[in-house]
Amino acid sequence: MAKKGWDEFEIGAMLRSFDGSIDDIAGTPQMDRDYSENSSYTASVADWRLIKPIFNKDYCIDCQFCWVYCPDVSIIARDKKMIGIDMDHCKGCGICVEVCPTNPKSLLMFPEQADEEAEIASWPAKNEEK
Amino acid sequence: MSEMKKIKNLKEFSTSADRFEGANLLCPGCAHSIIVREVLNATNDDLVLSASTGCLEVCTAVYPYTSWDASWIHIGFENGSTAVAGAEAMYKALKNKGRLKQPDRNPKFVSFAGDGASYDIGFQWISGCMERGHNMMHVVLDNEVYANTGGQRSSSTPIGASATTSPAGRVSYGEKRNKKDMVSIMASHHIPYSAQVSPNKWKDMVKKIQHGFAVDGPVFINAASPCTTEWKFDPKDTMTIADLATDSLVFPLYEIIDGRELNITYRPKNIVPVEDYLAAQGRFKHLFKDQYKYLIKEWQERIDDNWAYLQRREEARV
Numbered sequence: 001m002a003k004k005g006w007d008e009f010e011i012g013a014m015l016r017s018f019d020g021s022i023d024d025i026a027g028t029p030q031m032d033r034d035y036s037e038n039s040s041y042t043a044s045v046a047d048w049r050l051i052k053p054i055f056n057k058d059y060c061i062d063c064q065f066c067w068v069y070c071p072d073v074s075i076i077a078r079d080k081k082m083i084g085i086d087m088d089h090c091k092g093c094g095i096c097v098e099v100c101p102t103n104p105k106s107l108l109m110f111p112e113q114a115d116e117e118a119e120i121a122s123w124p125a126k127n128e129e130k
Numbered sequence: 131m132s133e134m135k136k137i138k139n140l141k142e143f144s145t146s147a148d149r150f151e152g153a154n155l156l157c158p159g160c161a162h163s164i165i166v167r168e169v170l171n172a173t174n175d176d177l178v179l180s181a182s183t184g185c186l187e188v189c190t191a192v193y194p195y196t197s198w199d200a201s202w203i204h205i206g207f208e209n210g211s212t213a214v215a216g217a218e219a220m221y222k223a224l225k226n227k228g229r230l231k232q233p234d235r236n237p238k239f240v241s242f243a244g245d246g247a248s249y250d251i252g253f254q255w256i257s258g259c260m261e262r263g264h265n266m267m268h269v270v271l272d273n274e275v276y277a278n279t280g281g282q283r284s285s286s287t288p289i290g291a292s293a294t295t296s297p298a299g300r301v302s303y304g305e306k307r308n309k310k311d312m313v314s315i316m317a318s319h320h321i322p323y324s325a326q327v328s329p330n331k332w333k334d335m336v337k338k339i340q341h342g343f344a345v346d347g348p349v350f351i352n353a354a355s356p357c358t359t360e361w362k363f364d365p366k367d368t369m370t371i372a373d374l375a376t377d378s379l380v381f382p383l384y385e386i387i388d389g390r391e392l393n394i395t396y397r398p399k400n401i402v403p404v405e406d407y408l409a410a411q412g413r414f415k416h417l418f419k420d421q422y423k424y425l426i427k428e429w430q431e432r433i434d435d436n437w438a439y440l441q442r443r444e445e446a447r448v
């Protein structure tokens with residue numbers, strides 16, 4: 001959508017989140033919804049990040065702490081399982097890593113340019129101190 | 131009344147389909163959106179929402195985008211609550227006249243507003259909503275400052291916090307006035323339910339929000355919202371700060387039924403010294419200089435005193 005100038009705004013704008021009609025939003029997972037181009041779901045904030053989380057499912061216990069405390073709806077949970085990170089919406093805050101209770105953690109922060117496979121291959125070992 | 135959503139544990143909660151979207155422009159690590167998600171995901175019913183001017187509104191309705199998957203309105207700073215109250219009154223009228231197309235859907239009416247919009251500028255509007263008995267919930271995203279305009283103090287800013295209009299420095303320790311007790315003020319409208327919540331205690335939050343949705347009449351919720359930008363801590367630490375807030379009892383969790391019956395809903399196993407809560411945030415950094423250290427002791431006394439007060443009320447069932 002072409003960006004409008006500050007003086008081209010519609011007064012009392014009404015934005016629709018979905019194209020067409022949708023009946024049971026609360027029962028429809030995000031990836032199955034017909035979002036309109038006015039929903040911020042279709043936008044990306046990936047370029048905000050300097051660091052990014054990488055998910056290593058080997059240690060994950062599906063506790064869903066990361067899901068509930070992610071401010072940016074970026075932890076993808078399906079059928080009570082943590083299945084990955086939505087990298088278009090993740091802002092790299094690092095909260096998910098802080099709240100992850102496993103040892104070693106199932107989520108860690110890395111520089112944005114880090115290679116996911118390589119980092120998972122060299123994942124830190126269990127921390128014996130705690 | 132519609133059936134309450136079953137949320138026994140976090141796994142079950144995680145099957146919720148969010149109606150609040152990412153790629154909004156809130157700061158990384160902002161607690162406002164964590165609170166909003168916990169509130170909205172507490173129900174599967176339709177939602178009629180508003181946000182008063184402030185970080186949440188400004189960052190989730192940036193033309194041509196919306197981050198809301200529900201009816202949502204913004205008018206001004208002061209009147210988000212009355213916008214929702216108006217919608218609720220219309221809904222009731224149409225229902226009474228039998229003119230609703232889908233009379234069994236039981237929408238939930240919720241207004242979100244900052245502490246500036248609630249404790250100060252929208253105060254009389256919220257009071258009106260509570261007094262008129264609308265079937266709605268007002269949720270304060272309490273970050274204790276006018277964050278969206280650069281950190282001016284509000285009547286929620288606590289003593290000793292450095293804010294841009296009450297900066298700490300050589301001659302001042304920052305904010306000098308005590309935080310307004312909004313939960314008590316709102317409970318004094320004899321509304322069926324008012325409560326304080328914090329996003330780290332998601333289960334306590336969901337229980338209270340569901341209770342609020344179930345009762346008939348106005349509900350007031352004050353939600354602690356640690357602000358990485360204005361409280362000055364690293365974005366990754368939002369939940370750590372929230373834990374310190376609830377476990378030091380700076381943000382005690384409790385509810386007041388019918389304005390008359392106070393229940394404490396969370397008793398920390400290990401109460402954390404208030405000093406630890408203060409030390410974790412840049413807005414209180416100056417309190418650790420010799421000149422101002424006495425204020426930390428006063429802080430602890432104030433919090434102890436408030437905790438004793440809440441316990442007295444709980445015990446006396448008042």
Ligand SMILES: Cc1ncc(C[n+]2csc(CCOP(=O)(O)OP(=O)(O)O)c2C)c(N)n1
Pocket residue numbers: 183184185186206207208243244245246247248251271273275276277278279284
């Ligand atoms: C009547 C009015 N006064 C002042 C403003 C400027 N203003 C916009 S947002 C804001 C701060 C909001 O603070 P708060 O309600 O605490 O929400 P926060 O941004 O902290 O979440 C102010 C002062 C306004 N928009 N309208």
Ligand code: SF4
Pocket residue numbers: 052053069070071072073074075085089090091092093094095096097159
């Ligand atoms: S880094 Fe922050 S935004 Fe990204 S997934 Fe983790 S909690 Fe969510």
Ligand code: SF4
Pocket residue numbers: 059060061062063064065066067082096099100101102106107
């Ligand atoms: S917090 Fe850690 S263990 Fe829990 S679901 Fe997320 S990644 Fe898995």
Ligand code: SF4
Pocket residue numbers: 155156157159160161162185189273277278356357358359360
């Ligand atoms: S300034 Fe504070 S409340 Fe506003 S978006 Fe940033 S973290 Fe959230």
Ligand SMILES: [Mg+2]
Pocket residue numbers: 244245246271272273274275276277
């Ligand atoms: Mg505020």
